Amino acid sequence: MRRTGFLRKPPDKRHRPRYGARVERHYGMDWLRIGAFGLLIFYHIGMVFVPWGYHVKTADPAGWVTVPMLFTNPWRLTLLFVVSGFASRALWLKSRGAARFMADRSWRLVLPLLFGIAVIVPPQAWVELRTQWPYGFDYWTFWTRHYWYFGDFGPMILPTWNHLWFVGYLYLYTLALVLIASLPGGAVAQRLFDQLFAGTRVLWLPAAWLLMTQVVVFQRWSDSHDVINDGVAHLAYFPAFLFGFALAGSRPVMAWLARLWKPALAIALAGYAVTAAIDIAYTARIPWLPGRIMLAARYIQAWMMIAALIGIAEVYLNRDHRWRPMLTEAVFPFYLIHQTIIVVAMYWLLKLSLPAAAEFAVLVPVTMLGCWIFYRYGREVPWLRPLIGLRYARRVAAPPKMTPEAV
Numbered sequence: 001m002r003r004t005g006f007l008r009k010p011p012d013k014r015h016r017p018r019y020g021a022r023v024e025r026h027y028g029m030d031w032l033r034i035g036a037f038g039l040l041i042f043y044h045i046g047m048v049f050v051p052w053g054y055h056v057k058t059a060d061p062a063g064w065v066t067v068p069m070l071f072t073n074p075w076r077l078t079l080l081f082v083v084s085g086f087a088s089r090a091l092w093l094k095s096r097g098a099a100r101f102m103a104d105r106s107w108r109l110v111l112p113l114l115f116g117i118a119v120i121v122p123p124q125a126w127v128e129l130r131t132q133w134p135y136g137f138d139y140w141t142f143w144t145r146h147y148w149y150f151g152d153f154g155p156m157i158l159p160t161w162n163h164l165w166f167v168g169y170l171y172l173y174t175l176a177l178v179l180i181a182s183l184p185g186g187a188v189a190q191r192l193f194d195q196l197f198a199g200t201r202v203l204w205l206p207a208a209w210l211l212m213t214q215v216v217v218f219q220r221w222s223d224s225h226d227v228i229n230d231g232v233a234h235l236a237y238f239p240a241f242l243f244g245f246a247l248a249g250s251r252p253v254m255a256w257l258a259r260l261w262k263p264a265l266a267i268a269l270a271g272y273a274v275t276a277a278i279d280i281a282y283t284a285r286i287p288w289l290p291g292r293i294m295l296a297a298r299y300i301q302a303w304m305m306i307a308a309l310i311g312i313a314e315v316y317l318n319r320d321h322r323w324r325p326m327l328t329e330a331v332f333p334f335y336l337i338h339q340t341i342i343v344v345a346m347y348w349l350l351k352l353s354l355p356a357a358a359e360f361a362v363l364v365p366v367t368m369l370g371c372w373i374f375y376r377y378g379r380e381v382p383w384l385r386p387l388i389g390l391r392y393a394r395r396v397a398a399p400p401k402m403t404p405e406a407v
Contacts, residue, residue, distance in 0.1 A: 027320050028313030030328050033083040037331040041338045043072055045363055048346050049356055055128040056346045058356050070275050075302040081237045082306060084170055085244025098178050108389055109171040112336060115387040116164045120340050122147050124162050127347045163339045165225035173241045193246040197253045203264055203307055210236060210299040254314055261311025264304045271301030332389040333375040341370035
């Protein structure tokens, strides 16, 4: 009898193919990708209740909410680029050519991005204008007359991509990846990666890079989401994307991450403790020295947590489950629509003047239900599938072949 679920044994890693051959699917990284996008959804719900800027806010944001938010804030986006680079390696090898790979990635990224800018994102901008600025027009007037302004429209630039900046950055990094991966000497580059990040270097080298680029040379607290003026963020995100791409073909580095996840997690938690303590100690403006300590701790925490999560995925999560294919497919449509659901739902909740706890209790299930309906309906409509990041034609599993034992 065939064993299913998390009881299924992972593929024998001793027989993984070399550079240029097909890469075995890593179920642990699939689960990590699912978890990372799921965490992002809850993070954006939290943005409603924290004093930081966001498209819609509860009537009385709570300062203490920053403490749990700081746990994921430093590493959540960098992790997404790592797992995206990891997934891109299998797609690159499967495409068997730069042209086919680029055509597939353009279809799967650019089309949903354009659809998102035109249809999904505009309600967010309208709610922000209605709740935080003196804007009195209805949504239809906004979308038909003001959204396509192509310039500074009061406090914001319209049209906008809001949370879909990640898709735009991912596509640009993919373009650069094609140029790099098309160069000769790929096998040599893979061996150099295996040697460079062997042992504890897989922990401290990326952390040192982040400290140098994000703390010492530049001081990056947040992103602008502006491709041209977001160069410091590119110094973090693009190397993370390339690291994930190379990691997908590196059994030695993955083995080191599996071995070192416990000390990495301990260092990450220590970094979080420092950032949380400074945030609690200074409710107003943080002085220069504590601010630099906090910034350094954030980036140490960022890479150590990413390394720990990859190690945990390798050791404990590299198992398949009957829900994995569906969840793997659903995460991108969930990502596309989740913030619009959060913002619009909160806009209507504000009219009820509920306590913040009640707003949160309603917002979480409404967001998850809305994402699920968007995905379940969208995947059944052929023309809508590519607009939400799915393949145009649903794949139908081939019927099992009849064998003498089955007859």
